[in-house]
Amino acid sequence: MVDNIKYWKQQSESTDKIGEYRQDEVIRFVVQHLKLSKSQTLLDVGCAKGNMLALLPAKKKVGVDFSMRYAKEARKNNPGARIVVAEAAQLPFGDGSFDRVLCHSLFHLMDIPYAKKVILELERVCRKKGRILIGDIPDMQDYPGGKLAYGIRTAFLERVGRPHYIMFKHGFFEERNYAIIPGPINPRFYAVKQK
Ligand SMILES: C[S@@+](CC[C@H](N)C(=O)[O-])C[C@H]1O[C@@H](n2cnc3c(N)ncnc32)[C@H](O)[C@@H]1O
Numbered sequence: 001m002v003d004n005i006k007y008w009k010q011q012s013e014s015t016d017k018i019g020e021y022r023q024d025e026v027i028r029f030v031v032q033h034l035k036l037s038k039s040q041t042l043l044d045v046g047c048a049k050g051n052m053l054a055l056l057p058a059k060k061k062v063g064v065d066f067s068m069r070y071a072k073e074a075r076k077n078n079p080g081a082r083i084v085v086a087e088a089a090q091l092p093f094g095d096g097s098f099d100r101v102l103c104h105s106l107f108h109l110m111d112i113p114y115a116k117k118v119i120l121e122l123e124r125v126c127r128k129k130g131r132i133l134i135g136d137i138p139d140m141q142d143y144p145g146g147k148l149a150y151g152i153r154t155a156f157l158e159r160v161g162r163p164h165y166i167m168f169k170h171g172f173f174e175e176r177n178y179a180i181i182p183g184p185i186n187p188r189f190y191a192v193k194q195k
Helices: 004-014 022-033 051-055 068-077 112-125 145-158 172-176
Strands: 039-046 058-064 082-085 097-103 128-140 179-184 188-194
Touching: 004 068, 022 051, 022 097, 022 128, 022 188, 039 051, 039 112, 051 068, 058 068, 068 082, 097 112, 112 128, 172 179
Parallel strands: 039 058, 039 097, 058 082, 097 128
Antiparallel strands: 128 188, 179 188
């Protein structure tokens, strides 16, 4: 069994080439679906160099990343924010600490048992009636060749010990009372919930 988390952590510590979103349509989409404004507190889990965090409006911003390398950059890009080195599955914050919780573009790096822990953590640190937005998740329904091709590819990568992107079914989130919405770019989906 490949340890995806260990692999991606090593990657984050050793390369600057992590993809980050800062396109206007993505920022607009996140603000709209999180119902985010300057009066709220925001937690961005997996903030990388904090490029997205810097573009989002909030009264208080906190970013989390498991990479020290990225956390250092995120601090430079977000002088007013608190940036914490931690894992998404173990967030060092009290229950209900944030009005809004964002976890953007890292679920595909997690295996399913880890993702289940992360969802519980995102919900724990979000206040009652707060909002959680998870994205952007590659959509299995649009995978070239469909489910079969994805299954074969995954089995092969597992066999040769290579980590791979995990695809989630919409049902994984719907079961937990998230609404599914199509993302603004690529065949990707988002899961949103008001607590
Ligand atoms: C693909 S980047 C996305 C950055 C940003 N959220 C965005 O969408 O533009 C994923 C980031 O999440 C971090 N990350 C991945 N898995 C994580 C985990 N389990 N716990 C904390 N950070 C994680 C990586 O170090 C990386 O900086």
